[in-house]
Amino acid sequence: xxxxxxxxxxxxxHEMTPAEWESLCDGCGKCCLNKLEDEDTGxxxxxxxxxxxxxxETCQCTVYRERLQKVPGCTVLTPDTVDDYxxxxxxxxxxxxxxxxxxxxxxxxxxxxxxxxxxxxxxIRDKVVSETQVPEQDWEEHIIHWIL
Numbered sequence: 293x294x295x296x297x298x299x300x301x302x303x304x305x306h307e308m309t310p311a312e313w314e315s316l317c318d319g320c321g322k323c324c325l326n327k328l329e330d331e332d333t334g335x336x337x338x339x340x341x342x343x344x345x346x347x348x349e350t351c352q353c354t355v356y357r358e359r360l361q362k363v364p365g366c367t368v369l370t371p372d373t374v375d376d377y378x379x380x381x382x383x384x385x386x387x388x389x390x391x392x393x394x395x396x397x398x399x400x401x402x403x404x405x406x407x408x409x410x411x412x413x414x415x416i417r418d419k420v421v422s423e424t425q426v427p428e429q430d431w432e433e434h435i436i437h438w439i440l
Contacts, residue, residue, distance in 0.1 A: 298401065299312050300312075300316065300385075300389060300395060300401060301394075304371075305371040305374065305386070305389060305390060306371040306372075308371070313370075313371070315401060316385045316386055316389065316401070317385065317386075318383075318384070318385050318398075318399050318400060318409045318414070318415075319350070319351050319352060319400065319406055319409050319415065320351060320381070320383065320384070320409050320414050320415040320416065321342065321346060321351035321352075321415055321416040321417075321420075322338075322380075322381045322383075322384065322415075322416060322439060323367045323369070323377075323380065323384070324342055324343045324346050324353065324367075324416075325338050325339060325340070325341065325342055325343075325416065325420065325436075325439070326338075326339045326341040326342070326343070326423055326431060327339065327379060328431060328432065328435065336378070336379040337435045338379070338435070338436050338439040339431055339434040339435055339436060340419060340420050340421055340434050340436045341420065341421055341422070341423045341425075341426055341431060341434050342416060342420040342421070342422060342423065343363060343366075343423060344422055344423055344424050345359065345362065345363065346416075346420075346422070348416070348417065348418075348420060348422070349417065351409075351410070351415045351416055351417055369386050374386045374387065374390050375390055381439050383396065383414050385399055385401075396412075396414075398411065398412035398414060419438070421434070
């Protein structure tokens with residue numbers, strides 16, 4: 293018997309079910325980092341400041357279903373918008389598949405273990421501070437370069 297080809301290898305992003313789409317998230321938490329945009333150039337800078345609703349141990353949103361009501365401007369990735377978020381990290385599965393690259397070995401869909409994203413050092417675990425701990429006028433001091 294030939295093993296079935298995983299959905300992320302045989303389907304385009306637009307063909308995935310909502311459950312398949314959601315399962316692409318590797319749980320790194322990088323999209324929940326606060327970002328600053330240069331108004332003149334449009335360049336986006338990541339900070340080490342994470343949304344107040346992020347569980348920093350699991351790197352999961354604690355209010356996922358209500359996030360759009362609680363966090364105006366929260367990132368919502370869809371097959372139609374994924375390419376609009378040019379700031380997504382290179383490791384992001386949505387970006388990876390959109391660009392035609394294979395999922396990394398540490399991705400939970402490949403490894404079968406949601407902990408491998410942390411073990412590989414790809415997640416924000418132990419690298420961030422809650423946005424509630426830093427006044428917004430000081431966010432520029434928290435710009436990082438390790439995100440890519």
